[in-house]
Amino acid sequence: MRKAAVRNRLKVLRAERDWSQAELAERLDVSRQAVNAIETGKYDPSLPLALKIGRLFGLRIEEIFDDGHGDGAHE
Amino acid sequence: MMAMGMAPMNDEPGVGRRFGRIALIAAASVVAVFGVGVAVGVVAAHVERGGGMPSARMIGLLAAAVLLAAGAAFLAWGQIGAMAKEAGAATARERRNRNVLIVCGALGGVMGLMLSLIGPTPFSTFSNDPLPAWLAVTLAAVVALLIPALSLYWHRHVVDEQEAAAYSKGALLGLYVFWIGAPAWWLLWRGGLAPAPDGVLIYFATVVVAGAVWMWAKYR
Numbered sequence: 001m002r003k004a005a006v007r008n009r010l011k012v013l014r015a016e017r018d019w020s021q022a023e024l025a026e027r028l029d030v031s032r033q034a035v036n037a038i039e040t041g042k043y044d045p046s047l048p049l050a051l052k053i054g055r056l057f058g059l060r061i062e063e064i065f066d067d068g069h070g071d072g073a074h075e
Numbered sequence: 076m077m078a079m080g081m082a083p084m085n086d087e088p089g090v091g092r093r094f095g096r097i098a099l100i101a102a103a104s105v106v107a108v109f110g111v112g113v114a115v116g117v118v119a120a121h122v123e124r125g126g127g128m129p130s131a132r133m134i135g136l137l138a139a140a141v142l143l144a145a146g147a148a149f150l151a152w153g154q155i156g157a158m159a160k161e162a163g164a165a166t167a168r169e170r171r172n173r174n175v176l177i178v179c180g181a182l183g184g185v186m187g188l189m190l191s192l193i194g195p196t197p198f199s200t201f202s203n204d205p206l207p208a209w210l211a212v213t214l215a216a217v218v219a220l221l222i223p224a225l226s227l228y229w230h231r232h233v234v235d236e237q238e239a240a241a242y243s244k245g246a247l248l249g250l251y252v253f254w255i256g257a258p259a260w261w262l263l264w265r266g267g268l269a270p271a272p273d274g275v276l277i278y279f280a281t282v283v284v285a286g287a288v289w290m291w292a293k294y295r
Contacts, residue, residue, distance in 0.1 A: 025166045025168075025169075031166060031168055031237065031238065032165075032166065032169065033238070033294060034235050037237050042295060043237050043240065049236060
């Protein structure tokens with residue numbers, strides 16, 4: 001069965017802080033490819049990384065990631 | 076929705092261009108090793124025949140081989156430089172990754188050169204020809220001891236979870252190539268429909284598929 005796509009606001013949140021992908025990658029201790037893959041929806045982060053992203057932006061996971069089943073579906 | 080142009084978005088260079096560069100580097104490296112092998116083979120054959128004044132044909136062949144190797148090495152180096160320029164400032168994890176890849180590439184290059192220079196024929200890098208025992212033991216020790224140590228370091232300190240996932244995907248598909256390809260070939264051979272299974276070819280097929288899928292999953 002094909003996995004449902006999880007959308008996220010990472011690119012928007014990064015842009016609001018004027019960070020490059022490299023800067024965000026450095027803060028998350030991952031590669032730029034990982035940031036790019038998450039932003040473009042090609043890779044869903046693990047729970048520990050999602051929690052780390054949430055802490056970095058001061059948001060709950062559901063405020064960043066959306067699987068289309070929650071009440072905070074991103075536009 | 077966010078306004079456009081708030082920050083640099085995708086800093087990563089285009090996937091197609093990056094794949095093109097990686098493919099060029101790999102192909103040029105093989106050609107460079109091949110060129111060196113041919114040059115050494117030509118000289119070795121000349122010495123075996125008793126030396127003396129080299130013929131114009133031999134000088135031409137030697138010059139062509141050296142030019143081929145130098146050109147390929149220059150091309151590979153240029154592509155590596157271009158990739159580094161496009162990538163911009165790397166994160167600490169990426170720098171560690173790059174260092175490990177450089178060490179692996181250097182190891183592979185040295186091993187390829189040794190096979191080319193010391194093997195029984197100049198084209199024997201990927202052949203099944205016999206090797207001197209000392210060379211076989213040295214290269215096997217590198218493969219069996221040094222590469223696992225590097226791999227362990229890479230898995231523990233270098234890769235992030237996205238690359239680990241990409242690597243797992245490549246490893247799984249590579250394993251399927253082996254699981255399916257090897258017995259299928261063996262059965263066809265037993266049925267008299269194919270030549271005897273070649274372990275080196277099966278190995279390369281596994282590595283090429285695993286590597287291609289890994290790169291695709293990492294950079295797509």
